[in-house]
Amino acid sequence: QLQLQESGPGLVKPAETLSLTCTVSGGSIRSSSYFWDWIRQPPGKGLEWIGSIFQSGSTYYNPSLKSRVTISVDTSKNQFSLKLSSVTAADTAVYYCARHDLGGRGELSYLDHWGQGSLVTVSS
Amino acid sequence: QSVLTQPPSVSGAPGQRVTISCTGSSSNIGANYDVHWYQQLPGTAPKLLIYGNSNRPSGVPDRFSGSKSGTSASLAITGLQAEDEADYYCQSYDISLSGSVFGGGTKLTVL
Secondary structure, eight states, X not given: OOEEEEESOSEEOTTSOEEEEXXXXXXXXXXXXXXXXXXXXXXXXXXXXXXXXXXXSOEEEOTTTTTTEEEEEETTTTEXXXXXXXXXXXXXXXXXEEEEEEOTTSOEEEEEEEOOOEEEEEOO | OOSBBOOSEEEEOXXXXXXXXXXXXXXXXXXXXXXXXXXXXXXXXXXXEEBTTTBOOTTOOTTEEEEEETTEEEEEEOSOOGGGOEEEEEEEEETTTTEEEEBOOEEEEEO
């Protein structure tokens, strides 16, 4: 049974860098069939895709966040990580990690396994 | 402003049928990319409900069904139950953004 678990600070100061790690258990992050994603959800609002990473390190980012986002992978630890720089109160959200299946044309398809989410608050 | 457009809310009485629409454009749904649906119960992570437009993962009741036509997709829920009260999101791939896009979400209220 694949499980994903987010970890990291729950409080980040404005202008600093938000850092989260997702630990994958019950399956290998080295699989060639999946990407590994970060998605966020501000309180009371909808879902926003942040970005995806393949086991090779190839990444796709949401254009609206691309200048501030870095997603990396550590296959030896079966983990992938998110860094979001220069945060503001607008970055306060529950951050989810998830597994992203690939579609027939190699595109990002559906998200079939999700972590429970980690609330990150940006405040001084 | 979400790339995929959903109604903010829908409602129905127990036992009734409701549908939730998801409207995209020629760079996502209209480009023949699949639509997927998620159910998010209060205080929990989203759960995959429908994948590949109309396929149900194991364990999802057949009361839930999905369809797609042109630049839009729909989620239908028949035999509405109180436990179906949740937020529902559609998701697809957008070729112009080279990434995943979500709808803004629809809150289903069971009356």
